[in-house]
Amino acid sequence: MKKLFRFIFKSVIAFIIISVLWVLAYKWIDVPATPLMGIRKLQSTQRHTIQHRWKTLSQISKELQLAVICSEDQRFMKHRGFDKKAIEKAIVEHKAGKRLRGASTISQQTAKNVFLWPHRSWVRKGFEIYFTFLIESFWSKERILEVYLNSIEMGNGIYGAEAAAKFWFNTSAANLNKEEAAAIAAILPNPRKYLANPASSYTQKRKAWIVIQMRNYGSLLLSE
Numbered sequence: 001m002k003k004l005f006r007f008i009f010k011s012v013i014a015f016i017i018i019s020v021l022w023v024l025a026y027k028w029i030d031v032p033a034t035p036l037m038g039i040r041k042l043q044s045t046q047r048h049t050i051q052h053r054w055k056t057l058s059q060i061s062k063e064l065q066l067a068v069i070c071s072e073d074q075r076f077m078k079h080r081g082f083d084k085k086a087i088e089k090a091i092v093e094h095k096a097g098k099r100l101r102g103a104s105t106i107s108q109q110t111a112k113n114v115f116l117w118p119h120r121s122w123v124r125k126g127f128e129i130y131f132t133f134l135i136e137s138f139w140s141k142e143r144i145l146e147v148y149l150n151s152i153e154m155g156n157g158i159y160g161a162e163a164a165a166k167f168w169f170n171t172s173a174a175n176l177n178k179e180e181a182a183a184i185a186a187i188l189p190n191p192r193k194y195l196a197n198p199a200s201s202y203t204q205k206r207k208a209w210i211v212i213q214m215r216n217y218g219s220l221l222l223s224e
Contacts, residue, residue: 019115023134026114027143030054034151035117037159051163057146060161061176065145066220067185070213071206073106076145081107081136082129108132110148149173154184156192168196182210 033052041048057065069076075083083105104112111131116124135144154164161173161184169180176184180196186206187194194203 020134023138026147027139031114031147031151034113036113036153039118049157050159051157051167052159053162054150055162055173057142060149060173061181062220063178063181064161064173064176064184066214066217067181067210068149069220070217071185071210072188074217076106077141079105081105081132106148107136107144110144111135113151114147153191178211178214182207185210
C-alpha cells in the first residue's frame, strides 16, 4: 500500500509540474493545435482539412472581440474564471423545470479547448476547473481572449478568427465589421450546425441580439 500511495503522490506532483509548465509555455507560445482538431480529424470519414492561422489580439477586429464577449461571457473582464451569477441563474432555472444550460465562461472554454477533450464528464469538468484556475493565475485577460479567439471552432474545420473571417466573409480577422463579427459570434453554440453566411433565421435573431448587447456594453477596454 505504501508503494501505491507513493506512486499516486509522485504522479500527482508530476502532473501538477507538467501542467503548470504547459500553461506557462502557452503564455508566450502560440497554440499550434488543439485536442479537438485531432479528434475531428480522426472522426471524419472523409478528407478533413483544418483551417487555422494564428493572429495576435491587435490583428483581430475589436468588433469580434466585443461580439464574443457579449454573446458568451459579458462578465469576462470582472470574474476570475468562474461566473458565480451565471451558475446560480442556471441552477435556479433548472430547479424551475427548465433545461440545464451551460454557464461556462470564456476562460473555462479556453481551458477546455486548449488542454482537454470536448466530451462532457465529471472528470473533464474537474480538469477544466483546474486548468481555468491556472490560466487565470498565469495569463492576462488579453492573453486568454487571444488564445480563445485563435483556438475555438468557428465552422467545420474552421478554427480561430482569421480562418473564420476568410471562410465566412472572405476578409481578414482585422477587417471584420460589427455585423460580420456578430454573425460569427452567433454560431458559436454549434458552429458545425449553424451558418454565419448566409445566416439562418436562428443566426439572424441571435445576431440581432448580439448587436444590441454590443451597443449596450460600450467600449471594450483591453490593453494589447
